[in-house]
Amino acid sequence: MNRHFFAAAWLCLFYGTGASPALADESADTSHLRVLAGSCAACHGTNGNSVGGTPVLAGLTPAYFIARMQAFRAGKLDSTVMHHHAQGLTEDEITLLADYFSRQARVTSRAPTAENH
Numbered sequence: 001m002n003r004h005f006f007a008a009a010w011l012c013l014f015y016g017t018g019a020s021p022a023l024a025d026e027s028a029d030t031s032h033l034r035v036l037a038g039s040c041a042a043c044h045g046t047n048g049n050s051v052g053g054t055p056v057l058a059g060l061t062p063a064y065f066i067a068r069m070q071a072f073r074a075g076k077l078d079s080t081v082m083h084h085h086a087q088g089l090t091e092d093e094i095t096l097l098a099d100y101f102s103r104q105a106r107v108t109s110r111a112p113t114a115e116n117h
């Protein structure tokens with residue numbers, strides 16, 4: 001009796017808030033993606049907008065991004081560090097990151113000079 005009550009209450013809570021299993025999956029994916037993309041930011045800048053030294057990831061097409069990551073993973077592309085990072089990612093994670101970075105706006109920042117200010 002008690003178990004049924006709790007099960008029913010739980011279902012009401014779950015459906016009452018409009019949450020669906022599909023949405024729950026999506027938010028889990030989103031936070032996983034945020035952690036993954038955050039690990040790239042140290043070298044590739046916020047949202048993939050590198051401030052120098054490393055390639056800009058923002059705005060890369062998914063096809064190009066995936067091809068580069070797979071080449072790093074397979075050791076087919078010269079790399080100082082990226083072969084390590086690529087090997088730590090699954091195919092699905094690479095696809096998620098490719099989609100994420102392709103949707104980031106490419107920002108080019110220029111230092112202020114006497115002429116442009």
Ligand code: HEC
Pocket residue numbers: 036037039040041042043044053054055057065068069078079080081082083085097
């Ligand atoms: C420790 C610094 C560092 C981190 C962290 C890092 N990268 Fe890189 N990345 C580089 C460097 C340096 C290169 C240039 C290739 C090389 O020397 O390995 C590069 C190149 C790339 C390229 C190729 C771009 C192009 O136009 O050829 C992609 C794609 C890439 N990184 C994606 C990522 C992703 C995704 C992450 C996070 C999961 C990440 N990187 C984390 C330093 C880093």
